[in-house]
Amino acid sequence: MQKSNLYIVATPIGNLHDITSRALSVLSEVDFICCEDTRVTGILLKHFEIKKELISFNARTESKKIDFVLRRLESGQSCALVSDAGTPCISDPGVRLVNSAIEKDINVVGIPGANAAITALSIAGIPTDSFVFEGFLPQKKGRQKKLKELSLEERTIVTYESMYRIEKYLKELNEYMPNRFVVVCRELTKKFEECWRGFPQQLLDDYSNKIIKGEFVVIIAPSNWKQK
Ligand code: SAM
Numbered sequence: 001m002q003k004s005n006l007y008i009v010a011t012p013i014g015n016l017h018d019i020t021s022r023a024l025s026v027l028s029e030v031d032f033i034c035c036e037d038t039r040v041t042g043i044l045l046k047h048f049e050i051k052k053e054l055i056s057f058n059a060r061t062e063s064k065k066i067d068f069v070l071r072r073l074e075s076g077q078s079c080a081l082v083s084d085a086g087t088p089c090i091s092d093p094g095v096r097l098v099n100s101a102i103e104k105d106i107n108v109v110g111i112p113g114a115n116a117a118i119t120a121l122s123i124a125g126i127p128t129d130s131f132v133f134e135g136f137l138p139q140k141k142g143r144q145k146k147l148k149e150l151s152l153e154e155r156t157i158v159t160y161e162s163m164y165r166i167e168k169y170l171k172e173l174n175e176y177m178p179n180r181f182v183v184v185c186r187e188l189t190k191k192f193e194e195c196w197r198g199f200p201q202q203l204l205d206d207y208s209n210k211i212i213k214g215e216f217v218v219i220i221a222p223s224n225w226k227q228k
Helices: 021-029 038-047 062-074 095-103 116-124 143-151 166-176 200-205
Strands: 006-009 032-035 053-056 079-082 108-111 131-136 156-162 182-186 194-198 215-220
Touching: 006 021, 006 095, 021 079, 021 108, 032 038, 032 062, 038 053, 053 062, 062 079, 062 095, 095 108, 116 156, 116 182, 116 215, 143 166, 156 166, 166 182, 166 200, 166 215, 182 200, 194 200
Parallel strands: 006 079, 006 108, 032 053, 032 079, 131 156
Antiparallel strands: 156 215, 182 194, 182 215
16 A cells, blocks of 8 residues: 555446455545545445545545545545445546546556446447446436437446436437437346346336436447447
8 A cells, every 4th residue: 555645446337245355445545535425435434344534525525535545645545436336437436536647646546446437338229339428317407418419429328317217318319319229227236137128119118107206327229339
């Protein structure tokens, strides 16, 4: 463990066994951990019997906490940044901290692990040699414009969506990209993990038979791709 390092540590997206042994070593050895929600990370650390100072660091507090974290790093302490699930900075807070640390010549080290988008791509069964990651589409303003833009995108498109908007999103895909094959991955790595596959209209036709709880990754196949 090197002093003054900022470690960006991936944590599981559901299944606690998906944490790496390197992540556990880093979390055990750093001076303190910045996390989105101290309760969520507290549960993870308790499971692995790690006791560590936790600092709340989320979208709301990021700008206020950066200087404090940097000062501690500059004084020779080491810090791990984690999010509630998956890889920090990927549709999660942390980018500004990483950027500020780089400006201050602080060493930033990535500890790779789970990520919902990559896990979904790996089981989608559609071309992944080139893809565009869009994260969450805008919720209101700009959503239609973004959908229009994406309808012109030829590559595989990877998006995140919440359970509250998944039906609306499938209806939008049916409107903007009715001929694109879609894979919806729900609750990856968890007990009720499943994937729905089909064209938007097919997924909507079957929608009433589906369980709409949990977390979703929605992948849209390349425009020229046809399932065999
Ligand atoms: N940083 C995380 C990562 O590396 O995947 C993503 C954080 S983002 C705030 C949370 C979104 O990721 C969820 O709303 C969902 O779209 C997706 N997600 C996270 N865990 C998931 C899971 N187990 N199954 C499906 N989607 C998941």
